[in-house]
Amino acid sequence: DIVLTQSPGTLSLSPGERATLSCRASQSVSSSYLAWYQQTSGQAPRLLIYGASRRATGIPDRFSGSGSGTDFTLTINRLEPEDFAVYYCLLYGYSPTFGQGTKLEIK
C-alpha cells in the first residue's frame, strides 16, 4: 500500500507569511489523484485542491498546489488568521489514503 507522509508535523508561522506544506508518497503516484483538505478545529474537512494543482470552487488564489511523482506541495501565500488549521493530503483512486496531517499554528 502507498503511504503518504506529510511534513512538517507542525508549522509555526505569523499572519502574512508563506506556508509550504509537503506530502510525500512512498512510491510514484499520478498527480491526477492528489487532493488537499483544510480542517479547522471541530469542523469537517474542506476541499482546497484536487488533481494536485486545481483549486476547488471558492478557494482563494493564495492557496496553490504543485508536484508530481512522489513529492507534492501545498503553498499558502500571505497567511490569514483563518488559515491556521490542520491540512491533510489525500491520494484518491481505488484505495484512497490520507497523510497524517500538518498543523499550521500561529507563531
Next chain:
Amino acid sequence: EVQLVQSGAEVKKPGESLKISCKVSGYYFSNYWIAWVRQMPGRGLEWMGINYPSNSETRYSPSFQGHVTFSVDKSISTAYLQWNSLKASDTATYYCARQYVSESYPDYWGQGTLVTVSS
C-alpha cells in the same frame, strides 16, 4: 445548495449496535458516491470506504471490512453507517462526504457524528 446533514452524537456501550445517518439535499442522490471517513479523538482522517446509492455497490477499506456496513435509502436520500457490535475503539467522529465517481475525491462533507463507546 449541496448539503449533507448527519445525525446527532451517540453514546453507546460496548457490544451495542448503532446506525448513523447522512441525509443529502441539493443534488441527485443516486448520481454520486457517498464516502465514509473516521477521525479518532485527536487523530487524523481515515478512509473507511464508499457506497453508490444508484446500485448499492460498496467498497470497504480492508481496515473496516467486516466491522461496519454501509447502506442507503434512496426514497429519502439518506446514507447509513452501521455497527452490529461496537467496541471502545470505535469512539470517533464519523464523516460522510460526496464524491462524483468511485475513484474521485470527496468534495462536500457532512458535519460529522461523534460516536462515544464506553462502559
